[in-house]
Amino acid sequence: MAYVLVPPGASAKALAGEFARFLGVPVTARMTQTRIVDAVCHTYREAGVRLVAIDEIHRLNPRTTTGAEAVDLLKDLTERIGATFVFAGIDVTATALFSGVRGAQLAGRATVVDCGPVPLGGGGGRTPFRDLVAAMEACLDLRAHRAGTLPRAASYLHARTGGRIGSLARLLRQAAIAAILDGTEKITKGGLEGIVLDHTAEDHYRPRAGGRTRAGGRTRRHGT
Structure with a gap:
């Protein structure tokens, strides 16, 4: 399992860097986003990662340039890594995350599960x-x-x-x-x-x- 925390105002490259950091993939300032993503995908496949949890997903806004690029990156990673992705955030359906063309693509790949407090009994x-x-x-x-x-x-x-x-x-x-x-x-x-x-x-x-x-x-x- 991998856990990635979306940084505030994250660009696609910064988000890719968070994926790399979790498994200790070396990243230098001179590396391009493409090189980072290639290294991430290779390492995640080699490590056999089958579940990727991405927290604070509500921080992404596909209506901005950086947010749109970050959402595109997530879509690409879901296709290349071959793991189950779990996106966690606050009121994501009420944000811009699922709106527009990019939001529709992300929404088409996700099932929304509302999580509230754990009940005492069931x-x-x-x-x-x-x-x-x-x-x-x-x-x-x-x-x-x-x-x-x-x-x-x-x-x-x-x-x-x-x-x-x-x-x-x-x-x-x-x-x-x-x-x-x-x-x-x-x-x-x-x-x-x-x-x-x-x-x-x-x-x-x-x-x-x-x-x-x-x-x-x-x-x-x-x-x-």
Whole structure:
């Protein structure tokens, strides 16, 4: 798998350079875009890359000259590398990315999947958020942390983060760092409560005016 982050205002050459950087393909200032792209395609094929994730795709604007060239480059790479491309961005269907001739070509190669917060539960007894928490817990390397502690707190963690993967990862990472620094080597609810998250997560969870807090999409009063 390869991961490429689209730089702000990226030109086609700059974007090709990001593809090269991920696999350590040497690029010099004197190299032309064609040489960089040829090196990228060759290296990706030789490495057997089968999945390419391109993040912040909404930064591309095909209505500008540089944006149009970058979109053309992506189209060419999808044909030459022979991997599955996953484009991730914010409100991409509402941007210029899928408009015009170039946008139509890109839209014709992509299936739009709307991604929202991970639900706490699912149909058929599935527990997607709990499973996500368990997978993250398995990556922890804390000597005193007991496996299964965090999945059992899935409801609390969902309320703290609103089901957002980024907020959950940040919460557990900061809690793990704090546990290492204070020597406890385990994550507790008290430790989690002491961590301040991003504004969206905090606005979702923390008490608001009138002694209320919003958790899990519901409004509740403290002490009731």
